[in-house]
Amino acid sequence: MERDKLDFGNGKIRQLFSAMFFPTLIGMVFNSALNICDGMFVGHGVGSNALAAINIVAPLFLICTGIGLMFGIGASVIGGIRLAENNVKAARIIMTQAYIAGAIIFGIVIICSLLFTKPLLYLLGCSPTLEDLATDYLLWLLPGLVFFYLQCAGMMLIRLDGSPRYAMSVQIIAAVLNIFLDWYMVFPLGLGIKGASIATSISCIVAGSMVVAYFIFFSDKLKFYRLRLSVKSLRLSVRNTGYMVKIGSATFIAELAIGIMMITGNYMFFKYLGEDGVAAFSIGCYLFPLIFSISNAVAQSSQPIISYNYGARQPTRVRQALHIALVTAMICGVLISAGMWSGARVLAGIFLDSSEHAFEIAKNGLPLLGLCALPFALNITYIGYYQSCERSGLSTTYMLMRGIIFMVPGFILLPLAIGASGLWLAIPASELLTLAFIAISILFNRKKIA
Numbered sequence: 001m002e003r004d005k006l007d008f009g010n011g012k013i014r015q016l017f018s019a020m021f022f023p024t025l026i027g028m029v030f031n032s033a034l035n036i037c038d039g040m041f042v043g044h045g046v047g048s049n050a051l052a053a054i055n056i057v058a059p060l061f062l063i064c065t066g067i068g069l070m071f072g073i074g075a076s077v078i079g080g081i082r083l084a085e086n087n088v089k090a091a092r093i094i095m096t097q098a099y100i101a102g103a104i105i106f107g108i109v110i111i112c113s114l115l116f117t118k119p120l121l122y123l124l125g126c127s128p129t130l131e132d133l134a135t136d137y138l139l140w141l142l143p144g145l146v147f148f149y150l151q152c153a154g155m156m157l158i159r160l161d162g163s164p165r166y167a168m169s170v171q172i173i174a175a176v177l178n179i180f181l182d183w184y185m186v187f188p189l190g191l192g193i194k195g196a197s198i199a200t201s202i203s204c205i206v207a208g209s210m211v212v213a214y215f216i217f218f219s220d221k222l223k224f225y226r227l228r229l230s231v232k233s234l235r236l237s238v239r240n241t242g243y244m245v246k247i248g249s250a251t252f253i254a255e256l257a258i259g260i261m262m263i264t265g266n267y268m269f270f271k272y273l274g275e276d277g278v279a280a281f282s283i284g285c286y287l288f289p290l291i292f293s294i295s296n297a298v299a300q301s302s303q304p305i306i307s308y309n310y311g312a313r314q315p316t317r318v319r320q321a322l323h324i325a326l327v328t329a330m331i332c333g334v335l336i337s338a339g340m341w342s343g344a345r346v347l348a349g350i351f352l353d354s355s356e357h358a359f360e361i362a363k364n365g366l367p368l369l370g371l372c373a374l375p376f377a378l379n380i381t382y383i384g385y386y387q388s389c390e391r392s393g394l395s396t397t398y399m400l401m402r403g404i405i406f407m408v409p410g411f412i413l414l415p416l417a418i419g420a421s422g423l424w425l426a427i428p429a430s431e432l433l434t435l436a437f438i439a440i441s442i443l444f445n446r447k448k449i450a
Helices: 013-045 048-084 088-115 117-123 131-160 164-186 192-218 231-311 315-342 344-351 357-388 392-405 407-418 421-444
Strands: none
Touching: 013 048, 013 131, 013 164, 013 192, 013 231, 013 315, 013 344, 048 088, 048 117, 048 131, 048 192, 048 231, 048 357, 088 117, 088 131, 088 231, 117 131, 131 164, 131 192, 131 231, 164 192, 231 315, 231 344, 231 357, 231 392, 231 407, 231 421, 315 344, 315 357, 344 357, 357 392, 357 421, 392 407, 392 421, 407 421
16 A cells, blocks of 8 residues: 655644645545435435434434543643554554443443433434434444544554555545445435444444454554553553543544534424424534535544654644644634525525425524534634643643533523524534633733643
8 A cells, every 4th residue: 555654753744734634624524525415316206204313313313422432632742642652562452452441431322322212212302203213314324433443542553553545545435335325224225324324334234344454454553462461461451541542632522512403403403493494404414514524624633743742842843833734723613604594595405395394493493503613713723722632631721612511502592682683693603702712811921831
């Protein structure tokens, strides 16, 4: 395999960031396109209730994504620092421990989902009308979850190993396969929402298998390491796992926050606008991962550069990487907001027929939701920077602010103050308030920016 030749310690920062950013962005955009196509096929092939049912299950999937990214980023940051110290063995041990810990957690999630399917769905905001559809989607999603973990955690570690193009290829192949299978199973086979779920599971299995193949056959420095079974080794694994969780917890909270956003939004949209409101909100939830992916591409592209140079004690290079990431985040945020303002009708039409009431709700609400893109991109970039510099306290605090502390009250209070449009403005308000806190903190702690 032709490898990407990236020297995080000596290469030009702008060139390193470009080499990381464009493959990462392309891969994540394809991944987001997968979500959008999934919603498009289900919305037109099954109906708005099916979209609402998927929105009920989505928070659980996002929590699983958060676990995968938490261990992936935690292992990548610590592994990057160890590689900067020329301690390749320690980096391999960290990667192996991350995979074992995550696989155990995913196994527990799958078993609990099988045993308590109905209570879990109603906890997530399900209604009797949506129960059968949501059950079908959840149960057929479970077989692919462990492979999905392999994919999530592997993306960051493959990029750290110096192969962002391989990471991109994993995401593209999985996305294209899922899009084709979505269409084939929903329309020609007529399997409905169950078919969409099976398509997702198959694509996860393929992507996870590609990640495992990389670390076995193609990797440069990061390979699986055979861990000892002694008490000392077990104690070390628990300690390292705890530190990975600490470093990556902000990313887990980011995904958890999207899940909480969906659950809270489902309840509040249902309260004010009924099941059509939930269907309209589900369109925003299908599009939000696109906003998240583009912004996260910026953070994930700068992360290995920052963590490596932080470990190598080169603060000037760290500051350069942060500056380039922030400029890129601003450009991406402005473009996303402009797209959602100008293309709201087209975006709503991707998922629903214009004759449906949910279409009108979505068309009017999506431009308001789009206001979150710029502050969100800047917030995620700063949070990724703090993670990369082992400042997990700040990254976790800011993620809690934007994802829970400000957002949940926003969903509750803004509709009371300004009506139904407040439901769509809860997320932009939360992002703006968090960015204000980050800006104030930077002004008072200028010397602490590495």
